Amino acid sequence: MSPCFFTDLEPPQDPITNVKDFVDDKLLRTVETYIDNQVLDGAGVHGHDKTTDKLYRRSKIHWMTEGNNLQKLFPVYKELTSKVRDINNRNWRYVIDGWEPFQYTEYDESYNGHYDWHIDHQQKNPFEPNIRRLSFSLGISDIDDYEGGDLHIKMRSKENVFKLDRGEIVIFPSWMLHKVSPVTKGRRRVIVGWGEGPFV
Numbered sequence: 001m002s003p004c005f006f007t008d009l010e011p012p013q014d015p016i017t018n019v020k021d022f023v024d025d026k027l028l029r030t031v032e033t034y035i036d037n038q039v040l041d042g043a044g045v046h047g048h049d050k051t052t053d054k055l056y057r058r059s060k061i062h063w064m065t066e067g068n069n070l071q072k073l074f075p076v077y078k079e080l081t082s083k084v085r086d087i088n089n090r091n092w093r094y095v096i097d098g099w100e101p102f103q104y105t106e107y108d109e110s111y112n113g114h115y116d117w118h119i120d121h122q123q124k125n126p127f128e129p130n131i132r133r134l135s136f137s138l139g140i141s142d143i144d145d146y147e148g149g150d151l152h153i154k155m156r157s158k159e160n161v162f163k164l165d166r167g168e169i170v171i172f173p174s175w176m177l178h179k180v181s182p183v184t185k186g187r188r189r190v191i192v193g194w195g196e197g198p199f200v
């Protein structure tokens with residue numbers, strides 16, 4: 001007979017956390033001021049060629065570890081990682097050893113901005129012990145600034161759909177399948193981030 005292992009950690013009833021007004025407008029204005037002085041790059045997909053990339057994902061990004069005035073981002077990192085970690089400790093209790101650099105992402109109607117179904121969980125380097133365990137997406141745009149651009153997250157047959165407002169966050173385990181539907185009007189702006197921890 002195979003051994004059984006038990007845990008007293010109960011998984012949350014809903015593995016997705018959605019919080020409106022997660023941060024105040026001052027923090028978001030700090031990000032906007034920083035981004036105004038940066039150059040955005042076209043987003044790619046690991047393991048895809050450029051033609052496939054455009055079909056699968058179209059957005060502009062900036063990794064928030066580059067450029068001038070990086071010290072102004074320290075309070076942004078501190079507040080977001082602290083609040084997301086608190087939610088993790090209440091809901092999932094994943095071991096989070098650190099955080100990847102935040103990514104600022106824009107999806108614009110002019111190029112049909114979108115990101116097809118994917119997960120964030122995969123291990124990019126087999127020699128690295130940590131993988132993405134927790135993902136979040138924080139809205140910067142006002143909800144009326146864009147149409148389309150919904151965040152879809154799947155679990156089994158259930159599909160959860162979120163249209164992010166300014167300051168609103170969605171946090172979910174990185175193994176969950178998700179996508180951003182095409183933006184049909186305006187521009188959707190978000191910060192996305194990932195908490196990293198052991199593979200098992």
